[in-house]
Amino acid sequence: MGINPTSTRFPALIVLNPNSGKKQAREALETVVQPALEKAGIPFRAIESLQQGHIQSYFQENIQPILVDLVQSLSSVSSDGASVVPPSSATLQVIILGGDGSVHEVVNGILRGVEGTEFVSEAFRPKVEFSVIPLGTGNSIATSLGIKDVRDALDRFIAGKTVPLRLISVATRSQKGSSDLGPWKTLVYTVVVNSYGLHCATVYDSEEFRHLGNERFRQAAMKNIETLKQYEGQLTLHGPGQRYDQTSRTLVQYGQNLDAKAVATSLDGPFTYLLITKQASLEPGFTPTPFASTSDEWMDVLVVQNVGQQDILNLFGSTSDGSHVDQKIVEYYKSKLIELETPEKARLCVDGEFLDIQGGPQGRVQFEVTEDPNLLLFSVYT
Template identity: 30%
Template sequence: MKKTHSLRRRNIKNFQHFFILFPTYFFFWIPPPLLMTILSTSTTDSSGTPVQLRVVDDIYLYIESSQNEIIEKYELKHIYGIDKEQDKTLIHYCHIIDPQQEQKEGENNDKTITNFRTAGIKLWEQRTLKFQGTLDDAFINGFRQLIVPNQNDDVRVSVIINPAAGGRQAPVHWETIVKPMLLAAGFNASQFQITQTLPNGKTRGLAKQLGIQMLKDKKKTIILCLGGDGTTHDVVNGLSDAFIGFEWQEEEQRYSVPTFQLGIIPSGSGNSFSLSLKFESIEHSVLQVIKGQTQPFRLIDVTLDPDPAVKEKGAKAPKRRILVVMSWGFHAQLVSKSRYLQPFMGNTRFSWVAMYLLLFLQQHEGELTMIDAERYDPTRKEFVHEGQVELKDKPFTYFLVANQDSMERGFKIAPFATPEEETMDIVMMRDVNKEELKAATIKVLEGGRHVDDEKNIVEYYKSPELLLRVKHASELCLDGEIVYLAAGGIVRLKMIGPSQGEPNFMSFV
């Protein structure tokens, strides 16, 4: 009996040793999941070869040979249309090319202050699969329901095009990319209502009239903005104007807070807001409009005292709302001085102007008060509530308020900011020298590592409301527009949304 127990103990011990060395052999092996076929049909490809089309797990379209060998595989999230055309069937999809994957071994992939804007960019193309003969209606209808779950037959598509945007390419983008993709997805040309923007701030008025029309006829509408951040800024402000304080509210005994759905098509020279939505191209943004998934985004109300737009005593200041950025100090100077170089240098102008500003680095005196603020603690990797915070002991070198993590591709200045949050992110550096500012900038390019610097060179807060008083006359950047604030002037920022009686804005993502 003792011998049996001893042998049993030895066997258990040996098994335990084997388990430690090879733990997954018995207990952690999981069989691969079975692929579930949702739809299937037989046809012939463009060369006349018999093939099987099979939709698997609501995720992939497989094209298989007659021997059930996979010839090609496509993700349904990249497919946006299926059509019958005479004796053919067409399936429309986006093809994505990653230049970095095709980069030769040994080539440098590191981001620098001059190449970060192009690092990681993927190329999107419209492509079409062609099959001989028409597929059966059951497959086509089922497939269309999978790739375009929200049918849009009764939706008005209001298209706002800035003809000057992106080197006058926005109208071309509409005709060659946006419109063809929408038609392939099942939209009709009769649904499109085209409006071209006007210069000198008149776009806001056009958007206001559109908003009033939408609120009165209550027709479901998607608004597509083809332009840059300036176009989106004007459209959002105009739609907000349509809801705030107009006669129709009294006539209709006040509607509930409306929801405006926006498709942001990055056709401008500055497309910061589209970056917050993680769009990689125009095709990508249109694809997300077709797929129909949305998320809210919030605005920041801006009040200036004195307001430079008020020319006469007693006149009412225009209501200002921003969705991307407010800055003062280094960043505002960068935007201001770069304006004149845009026709010649594109976005590379920012790098050259930044190097110039570093040589003649300025400090900016002011007083900042943040309400109900949270401060990021780099040692704990979390935000800590601090309540009301007042800062006036040191001058400001860099001051930026954002509703999104990046101002440019690869430049993650506010890494924890998202457009749907009801707090704004405040990033600042106070009384720093050019070497400290340059070092922090490099860390911004490294995925936003600047906020984790335990030297506290970078101060990072979240707050729903703040007031900034500037000691000397200053330039402010409001969504890329430069506004002048007099000495002793105050800028007040406050997050707004449906809970403050403002419209609810949704963007396709």
Template identity: 25%
Template structure:
């Protein structure tokens, strides 16, 4: 077997020594080429070349959710062909690693490498569904390029928080859960749409859902983790179905406190609920429109402001080692 290992040298929880150990372990079982990323988008470019090559059987991503997202977009640049594309394996190296953990992999990179090698020896894999976004015809965002996401996307409030966190990280702050909580509080105070949302959700055969202040799109569950605690925004979301949506139509201080408590105490059986909560399950296609440009994020990566985003749930898009 020939494999490409894409290594993010800035991976939050992986030291250079640990990376050397992981590379040695993988190289002992396969013909391995290890490449360290040098710029934003490099992992996508490397995975694209692997997808276009007839020689690569497996692409291993060593890094956080952002690295995995780039690799997935590189592999699927020409569309989903699960049987023709290299398989994907993920070694978690970021601060949260939602995608790897949602697949059932250990959060420790050494343990995850062992699990991947065991799965390869047993030929254990699964074909998962992914989310795809694109610009909406007839809008200012029509020309936005299609982009895949592995576990979640957000339009509105939560994406604004992600954007604030990225700004703080660019200033040298470490990505911690406390940083997210502080930036969420600051964004709440600054958000002009928190009391009456600006987002409308529309889809084939659906009644429009209006006045959303927050919209979270999930491709799997949990939505995220606080340390070792899973947080379930859409408990029924799954790699085996299309997309789930959690929308909130009011973000007053009491409502935000209530929904935050529900998220922190959520379970695989129960997520946020209430009069102003919108929950949709297994939706194949829909569009989120906004009256004003709003922040947009995918897999924890802030992508700027949009007024409209079209979402598609694509089943059986990619083979992964588990």
């Protein structure tokens, strides 16, 4: 697979995960994506993920050379011929044939690859535009953007409309080998969902049912509901925010005069189900945080504290249309800064990966919406 030799346009980078979803990405590339891009005259080159983590390490190692090539392709020679004029802006297009885990790997690889370099600066902020072709299992980002299938995603890429892709930084203060609490340090950026409790346990157990496609989440959820556990912890929401009011059925503002870091609300658990999301739907037909937006400045928080099996089954029975937000057991917030502390060591789920945290202040985790971390301008075709 190579660059279309007739075009001078910088090639879009296709990232293909052969293991995503029902393992159809390679076939989709050959039968749908490649012909459509060639027909539209869009040059591309493709890389295939060879193993878990490969996409992330590829971008971590290669994003700088890729951006250098991009800048060179856009540079011009000054009118007197004496110097090369760099472009004032540059856009890298990345087409992802895979699921949300693949998007997560690309984003984190790019961010690690430019971290601490002077290549990207206030004066030069490259744009990175993602076309998410839904070939995974949940396809949360594509579903939340209303993208129906591979063809629809491609049509939207070719049409060229994008919206910002905001991320959540997940940070801790624990220092390796020290009991001191250092400054917050981002461990990972998430694009879809962070969770604690039943959702995290479900995602963890769903790996053994991967061969079942979407059904794997249902199987793992039923297994965990049968032995439903409660998860101890304290969740704090900081600064001004919004809360879903079940009486007026609207989002209402709170804490308007608060400092961004001040605690506005503290929830003491135990938690049955806790989601912090950036997408409305986590898979087609499952919309647990219906007010979430890929592009807004909020994280959406769905909290269910200390309930039993029947309540959880009722909840899941209403998540397809989002009407569960009116159930008494549900608390729903929009916040920009959140912290979670657990009394004992615990497992969190961050975009399908797992983060094992220590108990107490050492393991306290902070979630914050970040716009354009490391000065990169991320957006997604919609």
